[in-house]
Structures are given as structure tokens and as C-alpha cells.
Amino acid sequence: MAALLWLGLCGALLLLLLWSRARPAYRQGRAAAVVVVLGDLGRSPRMQYHALSLARRGFRVAFVGYAGTKPHNDILCNEKIQIVHIPEHKTWQVGPKVFQYIAKVIIQTILLFYMMLKIENPGYVLLQNPPGLPSIAVTWAVCFLRGSKLIIDWHNYGYTILSLTHGDRHPLVWIAKWYEELFGRFSDYNICVTDAMKEDLEVNCHIRAITLYDRPASFFKETPxxxxxxxxxxxxxxxxxxxxxxxxxxxxxxxxxxxxxxxxxxxxxxxxxxxxxxxxxxxxxxxxxxxxxxxxxxxxxxxxxxxxxxxxxxxxxxxxxxxxxxxxxxxxxxxxxxxxxxxxxxxxxxxxxxxxxxxxxxxxxxxxxxxxxxxxxxxxxxxxxxxxxxxxxxxxxxxxxxxxxxxxxxxxxxxxxxxxxxxxxxxxxxxxxxxxxxxxxxxAEQLRWDESWEQTVLPLFSNS
Missing domain, CATH: 3.40.50.2000 (Glycogen Phosphorylase B;)
Structure with a gap:
């Protein structure tokens, strides 16, 4: 099973090398960032906030993920944010579920590589985890070849979510845990959502992160x-x-x-x-x-x-x-x-x-x-x-x-x-x-998202 997974990743890397010389469709440049979600963009509020914060600080942003739910109008109306949809795909609904899952990962790997390569050399790639399989390895490979900085925003662990369905001892859970811990160390910077996760990342995964608590956007307020x-x-x-x-x-x-x-x-x-x-x-x-x-x-x-x-x-x-x-x-x-x-x-x-x-x-x-x-x-x-x-x-x-x-x-x-x-x-x-x-x-003195983001995350983009 692990061999099949690596076969898919190697195939995707080959695609990356072939496409790296191709002319990108979405021009960004070094003063730009790519925000990646291997999920529905409209149901990823924290990553929408990241994209808006970057755009408000002058970055050109490619917001990459699946279509589905409509993002907030502030995203749709911002001229500095370009939504790049990953093509939808259907996996085989036959055979063991493990086989279906591996096939899904391989297809996602190829499609995500393809879409990332259509964006011309961004300075930064900000990735949501989970889901991290296969997105961490894919974005790391793209950043490695193009000299971009990879920043992972750890919302949770993908392997613990898998364990809810398969149990702690399932081979897929073991592979997902090993994968997250290994490839997570290849990132340039890491963000997480709690101090408890920050400590766990450092102690158990040898990954240093900064805590960016979720904060409400300005439009969350009492309604007249x-x-x-x-x-x-x-x-x-x-x-x-x-x-x-x-x-x-x-x-x-x-x-x-x-x-x-x-x-x-x-x-x-x-x-x-x-x-x-x-x-x-x-x-x-x-x-x-x-x-x-x-x-x-x-x-x-x-x-x-x-x-x-x-x-x-x-x-x-x-x-x-x-x-x-x-x-x-x-x-x-x-x-x-x-x-x-x-x-x-x-x-x-x-x-x-x-x-x-x-x-x-x-x-x-x-x-x-x-x-x-x-x-x-x-x-x-x-x-x-x-x-x-x-x-x-x-x-x-x-x-x-x-x-x-x-x-x-x-x-x-x-x-x-x-x-x-x-x-x-x-x-x-x-x-x-x-x-x-x-x-x-x-x-209570509640920090809003923009204030917290500027204090905590903006230095990662400013001091690199």
C-alpha cells in the first residue's frame, strides 16, 4: 500500500519536472503568495482570512482549492485575489476502500501538481493542514524546485481525523501520521491554532510553530x-x-x-x-x-x-x-x-x-x-x-x-x-x-483577525 502511494507521488514529481518548463497560465511573481486548501474554498474561513490579509498588505494572491460553496463577497470582489479551482475528479467506487483511498490520493497529487504549476513562481505558499495527504508533499516539491517559501497552517492532524473512521491502529492512520511528521519538517515556517498544538508539534514532531488563534473577522458583530x-x-x-x-x-x-x-x-x-x-x-x-x-x-x-x-x-x-x-x-x-x-x-x-x-x-x-x-x-x-x-x-x-x-x-x-x-x-x-x-x-478586549494576523503572521512574509 505504501509502495502504491509512493508510486503516485513519484509519478506526480515526474509531471512536475515536465511541466516546470511550461508557460504558466496564472502570473504571480515573487511579490505574491499562493493560499492552498485541498478542500472547498467557501468552507475554509481561516484560509479566506489569510488570503484577504495578504491582499490587503499588497500581495497578489492565488487562492487554490475546490469549487463548491461560494466564498465571502470580500474574496470575490478583491482584485488582488484570483481563485484557482482544482478540477473535480471522481474516484473508482469499486474494490476495497483502501484501494479507493489510494487512487484518490494519486489523482489529487497529479491534479494539485498541475494546478500549482500553472501559477508562475510565487514567493510564498501557505498551505492548510489537514488535509495534508498529498498536499504537503506536493507543495513542498513545488516550493523546492521554484525557490518559494512553504508555510503550513496546522488546524489539526489529518491522521487523528482518519482514526475517527478507521481506528488508531489502522495502517492508513499509521502512514498518515508518519507522512505528516516527516513532510511537516520540510516547511520553512509553521502556524498553528493553539498553544497546546504548538507544544505538541515541537515535542512529538520536532516542528517549531507560532500560535495564531482564530479570531473573528470584522463582519462578525452584534446585528442591529x-x-x-x-x-x-x-x-x-x-x-x-x-x-x-x-x-x-x-x-x-x-x-x-x-x-x-x-x-x-x-x-x-x-x-x-x-x-x-x-x-x-x-x-x-x-x-x-x-x-x-x-x-x-x-x-x-x-x-x-x-x-x-x-x-x-x-x-x-x-x-x-x-x-x-x-x-x-x-x-x-x-x-x-x-x-x-x-x-x-x-x-x-x-x-x-x-x-x-x-x-x-x-x-x-x-x-x-x-x-x-x-x-x-x-x-x-x-x-x-x-x-x-x-x-x-x-x-x-x-x-x-x-x-x-x-x-x-x-x-x-x-x-x-x-x-x-x-x-x-x-x-x-x-x-x-x-x-x-x-x-x-x-x-472583553477581543483582538480581531486583522490585528492578530498583522502581529503574528505578517513578519513571516516581511522578514524572509
Whole structure:
């Protein structure tokens, strides 16, 4: 199996040598950077932020990855950023899964080499890991032949994600671990997302990195009431929980009303109904490292609390995102019959997602790091919108979520249900911990992405 993998890498290297003399289609030059994601560009927010930060500092940026979800408009409208899509491919769906995986890696190797060689000699290549197989070896080979600097941004470890499906002792997991540790050492610089990962990289992989915490972009902020109303009216056209008649009172004459806001057409004033439901938001990539049965079980308990207590509000739970397990959980949600809770799973445009977070009452995060060393960016975005969070516990979560300060940490569905009951008690009064957490987030000195990036990452590009 390893021999087949190396055969594919050697074949790709041969392609590199053949194409290195070819005239590139995308001209960049030495005062330029390539930002590479072996995945959907629109679902790679941190790498989008890297591309924007580089462009704002005068770099010409080639943003390389797969088409799919539309990136943020700031990316699409920036003249210094050129999106370069890796061609889509289909692997054989016959034979053992290991064979299918090897075939996929070989095809990705060839296609990524091909696309990287169409870009003329960039000064820097900034690569997201994971997925690192085969992208680390491919980008290293390109940088070696062209004299470019390779910077790896370690979001997690690919081999720990593989282990969620195959188990720790599977040969593919061993190969992936060996591969990441070996080729990761060939990079010129390394960035990582937590201090815990920085320490692990140095101790176990002999790789030195700098920590760049995920920070919210400037467009993650509290949403003004008028903008909330516009968003809710837009969503009410397609999603029942946002309609006024789904939970709130029927529309009044002369009013434009959603379940959460209403606007008097004559005066233009936007207000919130006093008996509005609470809005809970969670975002996910619907993968194995997020167990959404924990949230669903907690909602079942909350339903029983609401039935017994008049001081608890009805609840709208919005779960956003795309991913392989969405269909499974959508079918499960369809079998649940609530009287006081409504769940919807929309996909929001990049411009609408910050508006939703800035309008919500509470965020829930079920991300459990496969390595225990990364942090959920969704919580960073929620904090940027001053949205308190309930997050499931894992090893280094304390680097982001401060229990009883900006949110709560739970270990199981019963604990989460108890937290929902406590936070939403006598909602929406100004007293209680929910509003205390929000006030703490408002007064906290939160660095934004651009400030943090300029202090931490820009020197890597300036001093080389």
C-alpha cells in the first residue's frame, strides 16, 4: 500500500519536472503568495482570512482549492485575489476502500501538481493542514524546485481525523501520521491554532510553530435590530420556524412580523415581541467529531421542562452547515415531535451567517477535537458577535471558553439540558447569567483577525 502511494507521488514529481518548463497560465511573481486548501474554498474561513490579509498588505494572491460553496463577497470582489479551482475528479467506487483511498490520493497529487504549476513562481505558499495527504508533499516539491517559501497552517492532524473512521491502529492512520511528521519538517515556517498544538508539534514532531488563534473577522458583530428584522423576514419565506404564525402571535394589521421581530409599516419602528421564542444557533460540518444526538437529547429534556414550567420560553434551534452526516440527522430530527421546540437546518450564504449569530440568544458547540489540540472556529465567530456559548468539553477548550465568564462547558446531554433551563429561565429578562455572559463579551478586549494576523503572521512574509 505504501509502495502504491509512493508510486503516485513519484509519478506526480515526474509531471512536475515536465511541466516546470511550461508557460504558466496564472502570473504571480515573487511579490505574491499562493493560499492552498485541498478542500472547498467557501468552507475554509481561516484560509479566506489569510488570503484577504495578504491582499490587503499588497500581495497578489492565488487562492487554490475546490469549487463548491461560494466564498465571502470580500474574496470575490478583491482584485488582488484570483481563485484557482482544482478540477473535480471522481474516484473508482469499486474494490476495497483502501484501494479507493489510494487512487484518490494519486489523482489529487497529479491534479494539485498541475494546478500549482500553472501559477508562475510565487514567493510564498501557505498551505492548510489537514488535509495534508498529498498536499504537503506536493507543495513542498513545488516550493523546492521554484525557490518559494512553504508555510503550513496546522488546524489539526489529518491522521487523528482518519482514526475517527478507521481506528488508531489502522495502517492508513499509521502512514498518515508518519507522512505528516516527516513532510511537516520540510516547511520553512509553521502556524498553528493553539498553544497546546504548538507544544505538541515541537515535542512529538520536532516542528517549531507560532500560535495564531482564530479570531473573528470584522463582519462578525452584534446585528442591529433593523438588520435582524430583514434577515428574519428573508428566512421566513423558506423556513417555518421564522414565520410569525409558527410560534408567535398572528400578524397585526399594518405590521410586518416574523417570529422574533415586528415592524410597524406606518412608523417604520422595529420591535421584539415580549413573548418571542429564544433563538439557539449551532453550526457544524456534520462530521464524526460532532455528536448531535447530545443536543437532540438535551432538547427532549428541555421540552419536558417547558411543559412543566411557565417561566421557560419556546425555542427555535437553527443548525447551519453542510456535511456527510446531515442527511442522517435530518431524518432523525423528522421523527421528533416537539410542541415547544422547532428545529431547522438551513444553509446560509456567507453574508447571512454573521447576521444570524449576531441575532441569536445562545450558541451551542458540539465540536470535539480529534486530536484534542484545535479549537472550534464557530465559537470564535459567536464570541465576535457577543453571543454566549455552551460548548462540549475537550482537552484545550479552556484556551477559548472561560466557564461561567463567556459561556458554559458541559460533558453530556443532561448537563446541557440543565444549562439551557438555567440560562433561559424567565427569558428574555435582563437579569441572569445569559445576559451576564453577553455583557462580559461586550467589555472583553477581543483582538480581531486583522490585528492578530498583522502581529503574528505578517513578519513571516516581511522578514524572509
Amino acid at each position: 435590530l433593523r438588520d435582524q428584522h430583514s434577515l428574519f423576514m428573508k428566512l421566513s419565506k423558506d423556513y417555518v420556524p421564522f414565520k410569525a404564525r409558527s410560534i408567535a402571535e398572528p400578524n397585526l394589521p399594518g405590521d410586518e412580523k416574523s417570529a422574533f421581530t415586528q415592524r410597524d409599516v406606518r412608523s417604520g419602528q422595529v420591535t421584539r415581541p415580549k413573548d418571542r421564542p429564544a433563538l439557539l444557533v449551532s453550526s457544524t460540518s456534520w462530521t464524526e467529531d460532532e455528536d448531535f444526538s447530545v443536543l437532540l437529547n438535551a432538547l427532549e429534556e428541555y421540552e419536558r421542562y417547558v411543559s412543566d414550567e411557565a417561566k421557560l420560553p419556546p425555542l427555535v434551534c437553527v443548525i447551519t452547515g453542510k456535511g456527510p452526516l446531515k442527511e442522517y440527522y435530518s431524518k432523525l430530527i423528522a421523527t421528533m415531535h416537539f410542541q415547544h421546540i422547532q428545529i431547522c437546518t438551513p444553509w446560509l450564504e456567507a453574508e447571512d451567517y454573521p447576521l444570524l449569530l449576531g441575532s441569536a440568544d445562545l450558541g451551542v458547540c458540539l465540536h470535539k477535537s480529534s486530536s484534542g489540540l484545535d479549537l472550534p472556529m464557530k465559537v470564535v465567530d459567536m464570541f465576535g458577535c457577543c453571543l454566549p456559548v455552551c460548548a462540549v468539553h475537550f482537552r484545550c477548550l479552556h484556551e477559548l471558553v472561560k466557564h461561567e465568564v463567556n459561556g458554559l462547558i458541559f460533558k453530556d446531554s443532561s448537563e446541557l439540558a440543565g444549562q439551557l433551563k438555567m440560562l433561559f429561565w424567565e427569558f428574555p429578562t435582563a437579569e441572569g447569567k445569559l445576559n451576564l455572559f453577553r455583557r462580559n463579551l461586550r467589555t
